[in-house]
Amino acid sequence: MLVAIPIFTVFLSFFDTTGNYLDLLKDTFLLKYLSNSFLILLGVLSLTFIFGVTSAYFVSFYKFPGSNFFKWALILSFAVPAYIYAYSLVAFFENYGTAFSILTFLFGEGDFNKYIPKFDGLIGSMFSISFSLFGYVYVLTRASFIFQSHNLIEVGKNLGLSSYESFFKIILPSARPAIVVGLSLVAMETLSDFGTVDFFSISTLTTAIYNAWISFDDLTTANQLSFVLLFFILLLFVIENISRKGAKYHQNSKGNKPIPKIQLVGGKSIFATSFCSILFFCSFIFPVSQMTYWTIKFPKYFQDINFWSLNMNTLLLVFLSSLFLIIFSFMTNYGNRVSKNKLISFLSTFSVSGYALPGIILAVAFITFISWFSDLLSSIFGINSFKNVFIGSVVGLIIAYFVRFFSLSYNGIKSGYLKINNSIDENAYLLGYSKFKTFFRIHLPYLKTNILLVGVLIALEIIKELPITLILRPFNFETFATKAYSYAAQDLLEAAAFPSLCLIFWASIFILFISKYILSEK
Amino acid sequence: MGYATFLSLIIIIIYVITILKKGEKMSKLIKVISLAIVGLFSTLLVANTVFANEVNVFSARHYDSDVQLYEKFTAKNGIKVNVVSGKDKALQKRIKEEGKDSKADIYITADAGRLGAFQAEGMFQKGASSAALKKVVPANFRSPYWVGIAKRARIIYYNPKTVNPSWNMSYENLADPKYKGRVVIRKSSNIYNQSLVASLIKNNGEKNTAAWAKGMVNNFARKPTGNDRAQILAVAAGEADWAVANTYYLALMLSGKKGAEQQAAAKKVMPFFPNQDGRGTHMNISGGGILKHAPNKANAVKLLEFLLTPEAQQHIVNNTFEYPMIPGVKANKLIAQFGLDFKQDLKTKVSNYGKLQAKALKVMNEAGW
Numbered sequence: 057m058l059v060a061i062p063i064f065t066v067f068l069s070f071f072d073t074t075g076n077y078l079d080l081l082k083d084t085f086l087l088k089y090l091s092n093s094f095l096i097l098l099g100v101l102s103l104t105f106i107f108g109v110t111s112a113y114f115v116s117f118y119k120f121p122g123s124n125f126f127k128w129a130l131i132l133s134f135a136v137p138a139y140i141y142a143y144s145l146v147a148f149f150e151n152y153g154t155a156f157s158i159l160t161f162l163f164g165e166g167d168f169n170k171y172i173p174k175f176d177g178l179i180g181s182m183f184s185i186s187f188s189l190f191g192y193v194y195v196l197t198r199a200s201f202i203f204q205s206h207n208l209i210e211v212g213k214n215l216g217l218s219s220y221e222s223f224f225k226i227i228l229p230s231a232r233p234a235i236v237v238g239l240s241l242v243a244m245e246t247l248s249d250f251g252t253v254d255f256f257s258i259s260t261l262t263t264a265i266y267n268a269w270i271s272f273d274d275l276t277t278a279n280q281l282s283f284v285l286l287f288f289i290l291l292l293f294v295i296e297n298i299s300r301k302g303a304k305y306h307q308n309s310k311g312n313k314p315i316p317k318i319q320l321v322g323g324k325s326i327f328a329t330s331f332c333s334i335l336f337f338c339s340f341i342f343p344v345s346q347m348t349y350w351t352i353k354f355p356k357y358f359q360d361i362n363f364w365s366l367n368m369n370t371l372l373l374v375f376l377s378s379l380f381l382i383i384f385s386f387m388t389n390y391g392n393r394v395s396k397n398k399l400i401s402f403l404s405t406f407s408v409s410g411y412a413l414p415g416i417i418l419a420v421a422f423i424t425f426i427s428w429f430s431d432l433l434s435s436i437f438g439i440n441s442f443k444n445v446f447i448g449s450v451v452g453l454i455i456a457y458f459v460r461f462f463s464l465s466y467n468g469i470k471s472g473y474l475k476i477n478n479s480i481d482e483n484a485y486l487l488g489y490s491k492f493k494t495f496f497r498i499h500l501p502y503l504k505t506n507i508l509l510v511g512v513l514i515a516l517e518i519i520k521e522l523p524i525t526l527i528l529r530p531f532n533f534e535t536f537a538t539k540a541y542s543y544a545a546q547d548l549l550e551a552a553a554f555p556s557l558c559l560i561f562w563a564s565i566f567i568l569f570i571s572k573y574i575l576s577e578k
Numbered sequence: 579m580g581y582a583t584f585l586s587l588i589i590i591i592i593y594v595i596t597i598l599k600k601g602e603k604m605s606k607l608i609k610v611i612s613l614a615i616v617g618l619f620s621t622l623l624v625a626n627t628v629f630a631n632e633v634n635v636f637s638a639r640h641y642d643s644d645v646q647l648y649e650k651f652t653a654k655n656g657i658k659v660n661v662v663s664g665k666d667k668a669l670q671k672r673i674k675e676e677g678k679d680s681k682a683d684i685y686i687t688a689d690a691g692r693l694g695a696f697q698a699e700g701m702f703q704k705g706a707s708s709a710a711l712k713k714v715v716p717a718n719f720r721s722p723y724w725v726g727i728a729k730r731a732r733i734i735y736y737n738p739k740t741v742n743p744s745w746n747m748s749y750e751n752l753a754d755p756k757y758k759g760r761v762v763i764r765k766s767s768n769i770y771n772q773s774l775v776a777s778l779i780k781n782n783g784e785k786n787t788a789a790w791a792k793g794m795v796n797n798f799a800r801k802p803t804g805n806d807r808a809q810i811l812a813v814a815a816g817e818a819d820w821a822v823a824n825t826y827y828l829a830l831m832l833s834g835k836k837g838a839e840q841q842a843a844a845k846k847v848m849p850f851f852p853n854q855d856g857r858g859t860h861m862n863i864s865g866g867g868i869l870k871h872a873p874n875k876a877n878a879v880k881l882l883e884f885l886l887t888p889e890a891q892q893h894i895v896n897n898t899f900e901y902p903m904i905p906g907v908k909a910n911k912l913i914a915q916f917g918l919d920f921k922q923d924l925k926t927k928v929s930n931y932g933k934l935q936a937k938a939l940k941v942m943n944e945a946g947w
Contacts (some may be wrong), residue, residue, distance in 0.1 A: 257764070416668065423676075431677070526664045526668070527668045527672055531634060546640045551642075
């Protein structure tokens with residue numbers, strides 16, 4: 057219910073008369089906004105699919121130089137938020153930017169600016185978002201490849217399929233639920249991205265909603281645009297659902313033996329290694345180097361940073377939010393599984409759309425709702441200042457994150473549950489286990505990997521989260537993300553480098569800490 | 579804060595009871611974790627409560643130097659300054675929705691258009707321009723509801739190797755077809771452009787300005803992209819001859835804060851103050867006002883007055899490269915070298931920027947800007 061609230065708020069007054077912002081939009085830019093959003097979405101989905109599935113395929117089934125390194129190195133791309141990627145991209149390629157400095161260093165003075173490719177904001181956004189999000193597809197697809205029943209592959213071999221054929225006919229189709237979950241996460245994050253497109257000043261549906269609602273106070277138009285946005289996402293889900301109608305993806309729990317990896321030789325191995333190297337370089341080394349270069353070049357920006365409190369604030373938010381999210385995801389998932397209650401199932405389906413709502417819109421919806429509710433309390437029960445508990449407080453931040461990331465957490469746990477055959481539950485009941493005991497003795501240990509995976513995904517999201525934190529935070533409360541943003545806003549990307557690096561550092565620590573669980577092949 | 583603390587405690591207790599009730603089945607770890615949460619929340623709430631002598635600032639300006647200034651204020655007056663910074667409109671939304679429960683005392687933002695628009699919504703109370711401030715701040719840059727803290731000019735930049743503007747060149751001239759493909763400026767969504775175009779609408783009328791906007795778009799060297807500094811760099815790199823950008827961006831590059839390459843690039847570009855034989859160069863302000871429900875109004879007045887003392891002004895102009903708001907304070911030498919005796923547009927009241935903002939955006943959008 058909690059998660060559904062902002063969505064209801066958005067739909068509130070949906071059928072009201074139109075304000076003037078829509079007229080302006082219709083006449084001029086509405087189509088452009090729509091096409092921008094659509095182009096970015098299309099670009100990002102294709103890129104993340106290619107990056108994620110290809111790299112997952114290579115590291116799961118083959119051995120090649122560096123394959124063990126890339127296996128975990130590729131997830132480090134998660135540590136770099138799209139907006140920080142965008143900062144690096146602009147800084148590197150702009151006139152007299154880092155690329156210019158490098159060329160000057162190598163070849164002496166010269167007029168290099170015209171040879172440095174300039175990024176259109178649209179392309180820039182596409183690349184920034186793709187490189188920072190392909191990890192979703194990679195991790196989920198890889199997990200699915202690894203746990204793919206060995207028998208299936210054997211069947212393929214026995215049928216005499218080539219490795220290409222078995223990839224397209226067996227491996228890819230059976231990894232489909234994982235790929236789809238990955239891509240839908242990517243799609244939702246892309247549509248709701250604000251930081252990156254705002255930095256590139258690209259007008260998308262999300263910025264149009266923001267402008268309509270916040271700049272023009274035209275809630276009706278904002279709602280109608282939000283409706284279009286949600287419709288986009290709903291459409292994606294529906295298409296997916298139709299196309300896999302009837303197919304079941306339960307796997308037999310036996311036969312999950314690790315798949316023996318095939319050693320690649322010659323051209324194939326060079327291709328695999330270079331593909332993964334380029335991907336790793338672009339997604340992680342490049343932004344980290346740019347930020348490190350700045351940190352070293354402009355050491356005086358260190359002093360201005362209250363390092364300790366930034367660390368504390370960031371980690372506090374991460375810890376509390378992950379905990380809440382995981383506990384509640386279990387409750388709803390388990391509830392769904394045991395009760396088969398239509399209402400619960402409907403509510404949980406509905407509430408996952410919180411993820412589809414752009415963070416910045418969600419934050420404002422949250423404020424609007426809390427204010428409305430608080431004023432109601434104050435007029436009926438005389439309870440004052442209720443809203444101060446939730447607006448401008450850590451409690452409020454955590455609830456807003458909860459609404460935002462519930463889908464991530466819920467789906468992550470759900471994908472684990474999908475793999476636990478219902479017959480296991482039934483066997484447990486036959487053994488006289490209660491529902492709770494089944495949960496704690498069987499589901500929990502079984503889903504350990506999923507919990508860790510989800511926990512870290514949430515942690516990463518929250519470390520990187522910007523718009524909600526920015527608007528709902530208490531006084532004098534900075535995280536690495538808000539600090540980096542605030543420097544970027546005063547056109548001092550150089551100073552944003554250090555908080556960005558810290559952010560990437562912490563995110564990487566989280567990733568490495570659990571990488572052995574994510575990458576476990578047992 | 580009493581109620582707030584009380585309510586949060588109740589919520590936490592309910593939460594813990596729910597957890598513990600199910601706890602017979604839960605592992606010890608979860609119990610420990612939930613207790614830890616309670617501990618953290620309580621600490622947070624206590625930490626958040628007390629501070630009688632304070633003033634709360636919502637700021638859409640992100641300068642670190644502003645925060646240093648607030649620290650000076652605290653050292654001097656013993657009044658603690660609490661800050662939330664963020665995107666302009668989002669902060670305004672939060673203040674509006676918090677209503678009478680809002681703890682915010684002062685709202686500070688760049689651009690008079692924003693201040694004016696917020697005032698029009700009735701969110702400021704009178705009192706920003708105290709008697710002391712009226713003496714030092716020119717009437718054009720204040721209202722009873724808000725007061726300018728620093729000034730900036732939105733000017734033309736050119737490449738001295740390729741073009742040479744006549745002394746009376748104007749913003750209007752940039753739309754001249756002879757500059758086809760040689761002008762860069764950022765997107766229409768930017769507030770500085772909206773304010774500039776608003777001032778053109780005020781002075782030349784909507785119809786003429788619409789024609790001007792179309793002429794500008796025809797002259798664009800590239801699709802608008804990047805911030806003001808990117809426009810200056812485009813001129814330095816020879817992509818265009820003319821750029822429109824705020825004054826402090828060039829000074830920032832010249833200061834070396836952005837590295838030697840940018841410093842060298844900045845030296846290839848000349849600033850130019852347009853409309854000298856007419857109304858003068860377009861000026862804008864950073865400013866602040868006292869919010870309607872400010873709980874610490876007296877402290878808010880003190881802070882605004884402090885920001886307009888020579889000491890604070892000197893700090894601002896040296897860090898942000900804006901122009902000082904009060905007489906007797908010298909602009910930073912990187913700004914002063916452009917010349918300080920140019921004619922500023924004091925005729926067009928900055929409060930018009932807010933009123934004409936929507937029209938300005940419409941004019942630009944329709945021109946395909």
